[in-house]
Amino acid sequence: MCQATRNILWQPAQAWVRERNSRTDLVLRVGSGQATYHRYDPRTKQHLINYGVRMIAAKRQPETAQGWLSTREIRERGYFNGEVSELNLLAHTCCHEFAHLLQYSAGRRHLGSVHNPYFYEALDQLHNSGAADATRHYLSEQASSAGVELSGAVYELPNPARQRQQWQVGDSVCFGEGSHRKQGKIIRVNRKTCTVSVTQHSRYRVPLQLLRQSHSHLLDRVSSQV
Template structure:
């Protein structure tokens, strides 16, 4: 997927979040914190998050353009929390597709907004039972499906490809056989890219010893996130 298309999809996610999720909830949020507002933006990296400025009473949701790109491919999509949530909690029938992943991302970040407004987001306890209670309610109430349908319709109107076809996910056991102790690998991207060598091949992860500036650090990396270092 081209970066321009990913950015366009990110903006459609912003518009959908505002129109489908924020508008019905705005009065409830403002009753708890008068003057609250929401700004959605598309970030240049992969960071995707919700933040709240208590001084300005402004909620900010950022959708990273690289996150959008990553959720278009099964090998890069399955390492995200959103993939595990869809599968483990049977959201959207437990099916992973670009449409389901991006629609769920809108719901996930908006659930953080509602969690913050309800005073149920705590330091060191973000993805807690309160958060998942809110996220479950978005699905049970039809909010998540409305988000999914609106995002699909807007992408079609804009001529942007957004597939609803379920991914064929890589077989972890087959992937495991591709890696050997001592092999040079890389994971992450941009400023967060880490290079290293494999110390141990586990069932679903590899233990990697970093090289370079962080050479004393060891990481347990999901197998699907590793790439061979050429």
């Protein structure tokens, strides 16, 4: 993804960006967590795009891919014919973060105005110009050369209404992995999330697809049937 961003997206735009801010450069890196973002440092004149490995892992499975903004953008704005797949999601993520770079370079990114009309103009242009398709093709070729499979199979995304039906207020649930795993009880079932009370003063809005039944909830169900 870093190579695709530099070779496919940055190189054609580099002169335009530097006309607005000379000696500007781009740093690309892979982060160990989920955070994926664009950031600009005026002291070093460096744009930074960080791709989180946990974000990549999440977008490789339909169950965890559906909660991401990039998934909604592909479906609602018709990018890649509205088809959500592992390959389309990763290519679109490159374009999404690069659109933030273009937005910032044009002076159109402000506090409280991030995903604004200019951002989507830039993102639409990346798709309409063929840059998104070129990014997708580059990712596919590079992955194949490295022996990594990036599937273009279209996801069958879970139905949110059906997901909501399996949860009820009072259910014991858990979410997160490893040291970040948390357990609590559902206190509200929302349209796309459940509000989970973990402690008396700690509540989380958790996407439906990230919830799992906790061991205590399974025991409760077994006890009720005895």
